[in-house]
Amino acid sequence: DAGVIQSPRHEVTEMGQEVTLRCKPISGHNSLFWYRQTMMRGLELLIYFNNNVPIDDSGMPEDRFSAKMPNASFSTLKIQPSEPRDSAVYFCASSLGANSGNTIYFGEGSWLTVV
Amino acid sequence: QQQVKQSPQSLIVQKGGISIINCAYENTAFDYFPWYQQFPGKGPALLIAIRPDVSEKKEGRFTISFNKSAKQFSLHIMDSQPGDSATYFCAASPSGNTPLVFGKGTRLSVIA
Numbered sequence: 297d298a299g300v301i302q303s304p305r306h307e308v309t310e311m312g313q314e315v316t317l318r319c320k321p322i323s324g325h326n327s328l329f330w331y332r333q334t335m336m337r338g339l340e341l342l343i344y345f346n347n348n349v350p351i352d353d354s355g356m357p358e359d360r361f362s363a364k365m366p367n368a369s370f371s372t373l374k375i376q377p378s379e380p381r382d383s384a385v386y387f388c389a390s391s392l393g394a395n396s397g398n399t400i401y402f403g404e405g406s407w408l409t410v411v
Numbered sequence: 412q413q414q415v416k417q418s419p420q421s422l423i424v425q426k427g428g429i430s431i432i433n434c435a436y437e438n439t440a441f442d443y444f445p446w447y448q449q450f451p452g453k454g455p456a457l458l459i460a461i462r463p464d465v466s467e468k469k470e471g472r473f474t475i476s477f478n479k480s481a482k483q484f485s486l487h488i489m490d491s492q493p494g495d496s497a498t499y500f501c502a503a504s505p506s507g508n509t510p511l512v513f514g515k516g517t518r519l520s521v522i523a
Contacts, residue, residue: 338513339500341512385456393504396505396507399445400511402454
């Protein structure tokens with residue numbers, strides 16, 4: 297089975313531009329997570345969905361960030377407008393529910409650079 | 412978010428040596444403690460996990476030691492190999508429908 301698929305793998309954009317990151321979770325998984333990884337802050341949970349419904353978005357840094365999950369096989373994370381401090385690796389992950397003990401499977405990440 | 416504090420931030424170990432990474436937590440509701448391994452350019456992947464009903468879990472060269480009273484757990488890598496060079500994250504979650512909280516990671520370098 298294919299793992300979590302993210303696109304683009306690398307994105308370089310200018311400050312102020314809109315950035316859209318895409319994710320296809322593992323088929324059958326009903327929980328989806330967006331994480332951001334930086335050297336300073338490690339892995340931060342931005343938002344997670346259960347059965348396509350956003351459950352907790354308290355990790356989303358500000359209103360410039362938004363995430364959607366229109367169906368069980370697709371999610372987007374959008375940054376508008378982007379800023380240099382948004383430069384990071386963004387990971388999408390999925391699991392069979394967010395319950396304790398369920399393994400979270402990560403994609404390979406989207407490396408974002410905002411100049 | 413509830414925190415998991417991880418140390419050290421980076422670690423250099425000789426080939427064949429023991430690598431030890433430590434984590435501490437405050438939330439007594441945490442009941443699942445996994446370790447994730449991340450190679451450069453890849454996403455983290457589950458390495459080994461433990462529940463608080465046992466004090467130790469071993470899988471090959473990797474062992475988790477868990478101290479419930481001290482609210483600490485650690486990863487031991489025996490006979491460390493250059494192929495173990497990666498970033499290691501501890502994590503924790505409470506029971507119920509709540510996602511993992513990750514430590515900040517430890518970058519391990521195993522040198523020959």
